[in-house]
Amino acid sequence: MTATTPDAAALTAAPVERAPPSLLRRLPHSPVAMVGLGLILFWVALAVLAPLLPLDPPNKQDLMALADPRPSWRHWLGTDFKGRDILSRLIWGARTVLSVAPLAALSAYVVGCPLGLAAGYYGGKVDTLISRLSDIILSFPIIILYVILIANIGPSALNIVLAVVLTAAPGIARIVRGLTLEQRHLDYIAAAQLRRENALYIMFVELLPNCRGPLITDFCLRVGYTIITIGILGFLGLGLPPPDPDWGTMVKEGTAMISVRPHMSLFPALAIVSLILGFNLLADGVRELSLRE
Amino acid sequence: MGRFIFKRAASLVLTLFAASFLVFAVTEFSPSNVARKTLGPFALQSQVDILYQKLGLHDPLAVRYSRWLGVLLGLKADPLQDPALGLQFKDPRGDKYFGNFGYSTLYKAPVNDVIWGRLKATAALAGIAFALIVPLSLVLGVLAGMREGSGLDRTISIFGIVATSVPEFASGVFLVALFVVGLGWLPGTSPLDAGSGWPIWTQMVLPVAVLVLYDSGYVVRMVRGSMAEVMNKPYIRTAILKGLPMREVVVRHAVRNAMIAPFTVILLQINFLISGVVVTEMVFAYPGFGRMILDASLFGDIALIEAATLIALTIAILTQLVSDVGYAFLNPQIRLA
């Protein structure tokens, strides 16, 4: 074949630019993300290991400590107004927070992503309907909506998850819709249409994977925000039902004694802040890394 | 432009209707509950049943919603004020007037007697906070975003992340522990009552600080992000390569463009502040709108919840309108489209 020579060298496939390695592998390059990840893993480790740690049971009342609940060798972070070990309650409470918050955020994604994909991909009436409904929910002052909802349906882990789904899914849908609209008219979508791929395939196989960068950041932020929400509900007296430990409830119970025993509210508040900070730092680091691409 | 405002306003009114219906649906979802909550826990079941009949609570939700709307707009008399019910719900304004929110079972008074004073107290709190958040965030955000990656940028960005990571109830605890318990400089509660021995302004300091810390963290990050993005735009390069000094580039070319995106976010803070005050008022026992909503929700004061959310929604939606119009005004590409 005469024509082979001119571009035979195209066979040598020296990549022009070095492709960036995956986000996960670049994570160590961001100190911010690593600090965040460290904080999260710290709590995850404590939560996982809770049954193995030499802790008092979280609901056990140490009557000896009632007289002097301050931190001691027996109770590192002191005891609460009922003489329960604060460290143990924080660690056992972490199990609840770290399961409910990510689960709630994930559920919101399960609902929000398809809605956003459909709104962005189909456009027209589907988009109008989904966007209007989202606007309605997003126009509420969010805590007020939570308070009304939880006060009506009662505080339980399931109801908190439901409330988070209802309030967060519209926001997720809006983000996914935007990311979908950006890609909607790109040629690889046209190429998929030219081999008659169905809409579900295009939405979930062609469109969704390209949304992952912003969505990972958003997910971290949303978990952090859900932790705040759960904390607020606990603080407002709408937390998970007693006696099981709930960080927000612990802060609330502690504030009653803040003038004499500040440790009772300070330590739970610090626990909440450290975990939220972890997720926010991770989100910021991931965002910065994906911007650098 | 007029057409644009009209379109936005119309669609926001629709949103308001839909949202208020949603609240109505949640609070009055179970009709028997409505009668029970109105009469209180000690009423006899037979009384509850009579009220259920009288109020037509067996009707579909949409019918009941339109009836509620009729009372609110002054088209219908409030059925609860009917003396035949013997509820003693008396409103000096009468039973049929525009803006009739009904009767609060928690405060045993017409909603209109309860709600506006509370709203004023909260408006003072949120207003001061907003007046501090905006300039603080703008200055910090612009300074940080001006030179991405500089030491100042890193410091401000970390402040922003930390501030958004401390929810109001936690910062409340920290500030009270420091300034009230530790230093004794400020009061730990804010009943807005000079009788407590603390002047009113000292009672405002901590609630305002809590709101400002949490919200400004968020706005600073938004402004910084927008500013950093603008500084990387080719038209900033154009301005620099025209020979403009850096200060002029920032002031004349960057800041205005950098304000467009965060403008909406800044006004959205009003919405956030309404949320934030619920917690803040709880921390400091501040006699405001947020605490009232919380108490009403926990007590089951349906009329008060509905009135309060409607007002909160109206504020939120008006803010949205202002922000949409302002956004279009700042951005000639929309204004002169």
Next chain:
Amino acid sequence: MSAAVDSSFQTPAPAGRDLLVLDHVKVEYVSSLGAVTAIPDLSLTIRAGESYGLVGESGCGKSTLLMAILGYLGPTGRIANGRIVFDGMDVTKADAAALARIRGRGVSIVYQDPNAALNPTLTIGRQLAEVPMLHEGLDGASARARARRILTDVHLPDPDAVMDRYPHQLSGGQKQRVVIAMALLANPKLLLLDEPTTGLDVTVEAAVLDLVNELREKYGTTLLYISHNLGVIAKVCDRVGVMYLGDLVEEAPVEELFARPRHPYTRRLLACVPRLDSDKHTTTFLPIPGQPPSLGSRPRGCSFGPRCAGFEPQRCGMAPIAEEETDPGHAVRCVRWRELDQFESRDKEHVAPASPSAEKVLEAIDLSKVYELGNAFFGFSSARQLVANEDLSFDANKGEILAIVGESGSGKSTFARILAGLQDASGGKLRVLGEDLSRMPASRRTMEQLAAVQMVFQNPDATLNPSHTAGFSIGRALRKFGIARSRKEIDSRVRDLFAMVRLSPHLARQRPGRLSGGQKQRVAIARAFAGDPKMLVADEPVSALDVSVQAAIVNLLLQIQARRGATIVFISHDLALVRHLADRVVVMYLGRVMEMGPVASIFAPPYHPYTEALLAAVPVPDPTVKQKHLRLEGEPPSPINVPAGCRFAARCPRKVGAICDNTPPPERDAGGGHMIACHIPIEELKAVTPIFSADPGQVS
């Protein structure tokens, strides 16, 4: 206008003096991974009054060089070595205040993308007026007066109105005129132009280039013009430098360079440029093998060595190549420049093009596409229509390449999308292999119909999904079209298709992020051929690629077509490229066919007045070719609510009269399948001189 304002214009520097001297300049970008050298060692002198062109493909460092001259390399860039002396001052040692004095007043710049270069929230007047206010301390009123005058100089209609407009209210060509005006406001000594016409339509480009030449004469400004487009360089520059991988490999006066290129890279580059005097039957592009290495892995010795046919390790691969003067003013960095003819020849290879048969496979009959621009809110709809295609009637034979040319807004892409099934038509018929597909979008076509018509898209970065491997979508196509089912079968088919487009099969497992633009476009071609199509719709498939890559892709398309006998509908704005590869051409303007016929007939009289203007605007990469001067006023009008008569009437330089505005033009037969839609009779259209004529005095 006071005399004081006028006196502030500086007198141009005396011609011949060295205005800008780059002396062994080395530019690096520093990151956490270490320093990467963008420009290793570059020396260059630009004399006052001359127009110097720098040519090179993407990534060759030409933009970096411009930014280095302005002392604006960003936080990561730095000048690691050498001096850049502008008008007696070393820019590399200047502090911020000194740099600010040079910028705008001494050196100013016109950017590639005028849409991004202007501040969207300030009026044109304010953006212009701040330059004289800053550099000459003028007050607001006289600054505005100066701004207004310069807007007149760049021939913007109604400068007073433009002063009060925001950038988004102007067209691309108008914005570029504003940017040029802004650059000239302080009457700089040196004007840098960074691909100022890339992205503009060819008629607009020609007008902007005229303006640059005119202003250069008027103000005596020295120009440094960088471009990848050799035709543009040939039009504007006196002297040309060729850059490759940060090195200046060749430098010569413009006629000399085009007539006697001495560097193998320059030679190949010229052999990749489509020319209006040759076509696929007479010439085959000679692409450059391989790809430029990344900046981090610069080869030892000659930077072009690894891709050069004459590479000799001992002579070329050891030390940096020194500059040699071959003729007065002509310098080259090649140790083998005297032996060039031994290893480089223009016509060594020949791709035999396909021979079309007489079988009609595509037939458009009065095909139209109208968009109703309603207002969705409250269901009010204003009666605005966008006519993208109107009454298109043409056909294509089996094995033919039918080119559809036109500027932006001509509707050529809309037709491509209707043909491929991404949109449906609103009227008329579109017969493909005998079946009417005009109202059959992809979702309603059978698998056979889909496989028969496939498409290659314009943007290599959008053609492949970044989340999936290069082979993924080809595999999906094979499965969907029922060509292969099992994994093994699919893998082997994908390997075959990759071999067909001359890609190493292991690239099938790479994500698009690791592929170059040319490689991505090859994958897209492989994907289009997965179902063995009878017809390929190629929508500007090479317009985003460098010229050497473009040449390789064009060769590849011609080869595959010759082997498979597919018909290609080739959408393009590039008339020279169309001249090279098309068998027949359709010229469109604002949704309508202006002219069509065999390729040779389009490029010779009789011309449609629009085609004539297009040809007169084409930048020809040969300074010896003389082109008739003919320019269109304004820019293509909006395709919304178009007039009843000839679409081109508003801009037509040969408008007959009111009949052009009111009556659609007749389709006149010029013989041999050549049709011209114009009110002017064929005889009159024939009686024009050809656009191109060689200048006999200059031919080497």
